[in-house]
Amino acid sequence: MLRTRRARDSRELLPDHADLEVGGGLPGGGGGGGRETIESVTATLLDGKAAAAAIKDDLRARVKALAERGIVPGLGTVLVGEDPGSQAYVNGKHRDCAEVGIASIRRELPGDATQEQVEAVVAELNADPACHGYIVQLPLPPQIDTQRILELIDPDKDADGLHPINLGRLVLGYDGPLPCTPRGIVDLLRRYDVPLRGAEVAVVGRGNTVGRPLGLLLTRRTENATVTLCHTGTLDLGTHTRAADIVIVAAGVPGLLTADMVKPGAAVVDVGITRVVGEDGKGRYTGDVSAEVAEVAGAIAPMPGGVGPMTRAMLLTNVVERAERG
Numbered sequence: 001m002l003r004t005r006r007a008r009d010s011r012e013l014l015p016d017h018a019d020l021e022v023g024g025g026l027p028g029g030g031g032g033g034g035r036e037t038i039e040s041v042t043a044t045l046l047d048g049k050a051a052a053a054a055i056k057d058d059l060r061a062r063v064k065a066l067a068e069r070g071i072v073p074g075l076g077t078v079l080v081g082e083d084p085g086s087q088a089y090v091n092g093k094h095r096d097c098a099e100v101g102i103a104s105i106r107r108e109l110p111g112d113a114t115q116e117q118v119e120a121v122v123a124e125l126n127a128d129p130a131c132h133g134y135i136v137q138l139p140l141p142p143q144i145d146t147q148r149i150l151e152l153i154d155p156d157k158d159a160d161g162l163h164p165i166n167l168g169r170l171v172l173g174y175d176g177p178l179p180c181t182p183r184g185i186v187d188l189l190r191r192y193d194v195p196l197r198g199a200e201v202a203v204v205g206r207g208n209t210v211g212r213p214l215g216l217l218l219t220r221r222t223e224n225a226t227v228t229l230c231h232t233g234t235l236d237l238g239t240h241t242r243a244a245d246i247v248i249v250a251a252g253v254p255g256l257l258t259a260d261m262v263k264p265g266a267a268v269v270d271v272g273i274t275r276v277v278g279e280d281g282k283g284r285y286t287g288d289v290s291a292e293v294a295e296v297a298g299a300i301a302p303m304p305g306g307v308g309p310m311t312r313a314m315l316l317t318n319v320v321e322r323a324e325r326g
């Protein structure tokens with residue numbers, strides 16, 4: 001278990017962005033301006049950065065052991081277009097690779113790339129023996145059929161766990177690569193001994209990358225939580241979140257979860273990451289959880305510094321596991 005600490009003010013819940021290569025801290029030239037501040041915060045910080053660092057230490061050792069067998073794990077990324085956020089995330093993934101000794105394979109296409117061009121890169125990575133796993137950075141430009149691209153990824157090289165076969169394996173309870181963000185959330189809660197067995201969990205958001213697979217993960221026999229999957233059709237969101245021991249918000253709606261929607265002492269996980277432009281005209285990222293929730297919650301995984309670093313660590317884990325299987 002990680003040592004827990006109590007965060008005393010909002011700056012402790014908002015670590016810097018130094019680990020992501022983005023202009024002035026954020027795409028769009030922002031740099032933390034316009035953050036909300038709160039006087040006193042008592043929630044335990046679920047520190048994704050610290051947890052990810054521990055995971056990377058473990059992976060470094062496993063990569064060394066693989067090297068003794070003559071295996072160098074390789075992670076591929078496919079980036080289409082020039083979106084600064086996506087570029088920053090892909091850069092972060094390759095920096096993580098360098099930290100643990102995973103080989104990087106980068107493929108980049110212009111924003112006006114055709115379906116055929118993206119499919120050709122996917123076919124190339126499927127055939128590359130040096131590439132143990134790869135991801136196609138999402139979202140893709142509108143002219144690209146995302147579903148078709150995800151279906152063309154070799155399921156055995158699907159480092160994101162988003163191929164329909166791998167999501168199907170998750171539904172059926174079979175082994176396979178797990179989607180990185182849901183896996184990272186469960187790992188983070190476990191590391192901080194947040195009880196899952198028998199817990200009532202409200203997951204807000206039913207997307208294929210986070211909400212839906214997270215519901216499946218949490219209801220496996222090994223986790224045994226009871227999940228309420230809330231979405232835009234949910235009539236009274238607060239009724240469900242207030243009844244929950246754990247609230248996980250992946251809606252992409254800034255500030256959606258407010259303090260009155262949280263049971264005192266509940267664990268709260270902020271998965272939201274939305275770019276907003278402040279009154280100063282500068283861009284910054286904001287989560288789905290309002291700052292004052294930290295005064296009510298017993299534990300909180302903030303954005304940034306919570307789920308994001310865990311997502312990246314789980315991507316590396318999926319690649320190393322694939323390389324270990326041979």
Ligand SMILES: Nc1nc2c(c(=O)[nH]1)N[C@@H](CN(C=O)c1ccc(C(=O)N[C@@H](CCC(=O)O)C(=O)O)cc1)CN2
Binds near residue numbers: 020181305
């Ligand atoms: N193919 C995929 N595309 C996308 C995924 C994904 O899992 N697979 N998820 C997101 C983007 N993403 C990874 O690709 C990602 C987003 C954010 C972070 C992160 O570490 N965030 C930081 C804060 C970032 C900032 O302030 O600039 C944090 O939470 O601390 C990592 C990965 C969409 N696309």
